[in-house]
Amino acid sequence: MTPPKIVAIDGPAASGKSSTASRVAMALGLAHIDSGSLYRAVTWIAIESQLDLPAAIVAAARARRITLDRVGAELLVHAGGKPIDEVIRGADVTAHVSAVSAMPLVRNWVNDVLRGAVAKSGGAVVDGRDIGTVVFPGARLKVFLTASPATRAKRRLQQREGEVDSEVLASEASLLEERDRRDSSRAVAPLRPSADAVVLDTTTMTLAEQVAQILALARERGLSEG
Ligand code: DC
Numbered sequence: 001m002t003p004p005k006i007v008a009i010d011g012p013a014a015s016g017k018s019s020t021a022s023r024v025a026m027a028l029g030l031a032h033i034d035s036g037s038l039y040r041a042v043t044w045i046a047i048e049s050q051l052d053l054p055a056a057i058v059a060a061a062r063a064r065r066i067t068l069d070r071v072g073a074e075l076l077v078h079a080g081g082k083p084i085d086e087v088i089r090g091a092d093v094t095a096h097v098s099a100v101s102a103m104p105l106v107r108n109w110v111n112d113v114l115r116g117a118v119a120k121s122g123g124a125v126v127d128g129r130d131i132g133t134v135v136f137p138g139a140r141l142k143v144f145l146t147a148s149p150a151t152r153a154k155r156r157l158q159q160r161e162g163e164v165d166s167e168v169l170a171s172e173a174s175l176l177e178e179r180d181r182r183d184s185s186r187a188v189a190p191l192r193p194s195a196d197a198v199v200l201d202t203t204t205m206t207l208a209e210q211v212a213q214i215l216a217l218a219r220e221r222g223l224s225e226g
Contacts, residue, residue, distance in 0.1 A: 005123035008132035011145035012180040014152035017127040023211045025125035026073050028224050035128035037077040038110045039101040040088035041066050054105040068117040098182040111135050132194035141221045144193035147203045149173040
């Protein structure tokens, strides 16, 4: 039996993982999963239901039927069959998601959902923080995307509102650095490149360039025909 085609793309916040992973998945004919969307969904439920205890948060996620459902090439997060991909991107969820994602019970639940979804799809391009290190250590290709905090802050702000002034940029960069610090220093599944990951610093790359580099690596690993 051929092993499922799994590509793991990890890296810090706003490193362009999801946009890159989505394009790579499309080119390889695979599904794309943004694993951060599940942590955001659980955090959104914890905030809405005012829950702090990990077991209660996981029970609420199960009760609300958080699932990954296929929409085109994307496996998007749904609650009780309804799409919630937009509501989970708010500032309140972003401020609390590092704390919720540091809970081992939450991580186990998310990892089960990810493994189930990938098994069902027969493979996928999955982006996150610990996909190559913990969730799919046998992935055929592992990429760790990085970029300087200033570049990441700029990309994130430009996505939202066009031109950005230097004070707003500095404050966004320090928020990103703070989130990276929390994600990298947590005891469970900290953000770090797997020993066998290819590290791509995208500070001076365009999205098209980073996608092309990953597709070249995918060809080398027999993940695509072309
Ligand atoms: O990629 P994102 O910013 O939407 O992710 C939200 C949070 O989820 C991020 O702060 C860390 C956490 N996360 C994680 O701990 N492990 C993953 N595989 C993906 C995300």
